Amino acid sequence: MSLAGKKIILGVSGSIAAYKAALIVRGLVKAGAEVKVLMTRAATDFISPLTLATLSKNDVTTSVHDGESWNNHVELGLWADAMLISPATATTLGKMASAICDNAIVAVYLSARCPVFFAPAMDLDMWAHPATQRNVELLKAYGNHLIDVGDGELASGLSGAGRLAEPEDILQILSDHFADPGAAAGADGRVGAQEIGKGLSVNAEPAPQTDQLPQDLAGKRILITAGPTYEDLDPVRYLGNRSTGRMGIALADAATQRGARVDLVLGPTTLSATEEGVNVIPVRTAREMHAASVALWHKADAAVLAAAVADYRPRSTATQKIKKKDGPLRLELVRNPDIAAELGEDKKAHQRLVGFALETDNGIENARRKLSSKHLDFIVLNSPSEEGTGFGHTTNRVQFVTKEDVQDFELKPKTEVATDILNALVELL
Template sequence: MLKGKKILLAVTGSIAAYKTASLTRLLIKAGAEVQIVMTDAATKFITPLTLSTLSKRSVYSSVTSEEGWNNHVELGLWADAMLVAPATANTLAAMANGFCNNMVLATYLSSRCPVFFAPAMDLDMFTHPATLANIDKLKSYGNILIDAEEGELASGLVGKGRMAEPEHIVEALELHFMQQGPQPLKGLKAILTSGPTVEAIDPVRYITNHSTGKMGTAIADTLAKLGAEVTLISGPVKVKPKHPAVKIIDVKSAQEMYEAAISAFPQAHIAVLAAAVADYTPENVACEKIKKKDGDPMRIDLCRTKDIAQELGKIKTEQQCMVGFALETQNFRKNASKKLEKKNFDFIVLNSLRDKGAGFGHDTNKVTFIDRQLEIEEHELKSKLEVAEDIAAKICKMLQKKAENAQELTAQL
């Protein structure tokens, strides 16, 4: 979400300024361009040289320098977002009341972009009525608060006042940009299955797979960004969607995932089945831990789980768009094409474990789309977020085509 975005990072004089080194690296890693301005006090906590090296840009701490005028007006117009982090009590008061006696404040008053601020100060300073009033005033101007977090403070007190962690600040910026732009799926409902399922053998052991849910989470965030009301039915995963409009239903077993999907599907316009659902589950689950016996093999009788995609395909309407995934190790396209017909998918996303950087656990994927007309779209290795955007674009085209076909049918009748 931050790729190509211009972020103006304003650093002020707090001990939390040391965190801006990590923050800068995270922003750069996310693909953003970062320009840094500092107050003179901030340079006492972290050097401009450090931040210049990390951002690969000159850092400005004064309106004038040996090179001449550092154009704060130009910087304010350049940025897609300005981020004041850390924002001290003094800086908050100055911003709230229009003071302009340093580079940060001059740039703030010249900015036309959204301005985020992440307070950092001691507990009593943060909770003082004057500080809270300044925060409220800044919010009333349309500035966006990235709230302070609780924990141990520089004074030794424990409470609220710590600057938000760099990862949380980046997430706040990502969320902002995620909610911008066109929303072609606004008003539509989408369900999505993601992650692995866990099939219990006994209270201790279970059968599962290597799915991390990264691909499904990326799709959920992307569909929500485009305006869809998304319900994510997820097996046990660590990665969670960032978009607040994504409703999460946590499940464990294939049966639980089936029940959640079959309940939500009739109201959905879009269904993306990205979960790695177990094909088999133990026929009998032991109530107590199964004890091992020396020399004896352990045998578990398995039975088939419900084929979620196939069951949904039976009740799918012409106006619903259903997308499946196929992870194959051989006869890739032949097997994927069979699934299209058998499970009534509109298109299928094929990936192979043989492709380097694709499959479970990676942040990248290499996929091929095959639709009902057996048209094939091959995509190069991309980040999973970029793959999710490709999938969402294909869904939008499919829905548009379905709408046009419905209009033609209505006209004929």
């Protein structure tokens, strides 16, 4: 194993699977790693700190402070070559995803500059719950590595998904990471471009050969949003729009071919990226897209916001199907977060931000208003009123709107529109 000399932090939270932490620590130490263990108070009910301290040959931390002594979580976060949270309970996943820093594990996690791996363990219904899955997707969007759950008999007596991955598998994943750091995304269960497209209809246009393209985005990290967002009314209905995500996917493929590292936050669609290097973060709602985009923005050199994000969502979602009845149905809608405005407000001097605007009237005037209020570098303006433009088409005709200028383009395939956008972005970068 490629763990000799590595510094590993193991965070143990309060699951009955915590007993397996002893096997993980023993395996890490046997492989030559130095291990420091963090535990939640609940975890100490399942396995004693003394056991893990004896196996790791290091003191175990159970609190950010013990009496008058302060355990330096920042120092620990900087010390490690990798952090592993195993088992990660539903509570711990929620705290990590929301930065609720009330224990040593989350404090160190928020300070860590190393790769972070998390191995969930819980009952099958807890694991399948949308809230848990949302937290898992958020943590993956933040760049953390999921070590997926196993399937089998659970502590409740039920059988299904939710078991902690076997210690030997966890150790192998860590070892593989250090042997080939670039392979971690494939080993940890994150959804990549090839996985997201399995079994789906891929209708994106063939991409140009990469050997014909300049590598003028090499070393750059680009955040791209694409597709629609869906806002649930009840278990069977939602508010959405006609976006297919084709434009944003074309941008992600083209940017990858030009050497960029691309994070594609993709709403629900039947299309998928064709380039293997695209890191796809699948989302459904505007709030999920907002959370993923905000988390990735601080790592990016530029963002192109091509998604058609719902401006509003229902104030509440019915838990049962809404039945038809006499009279009108009234829905109360509330505003969704404004992704472009928030990223623009937080934009650093080296970052560039490109927005999209679909307008049916007063297009340039409205685009310039958005340009200013959201601190965008330029806006890609298009209209659904012309033949071959807007949602559902393989072509589009756009205008690039800046504070000083408007650049018009002819109707062309969206793959070529993507090239025009990236050419303009390269000049800005």
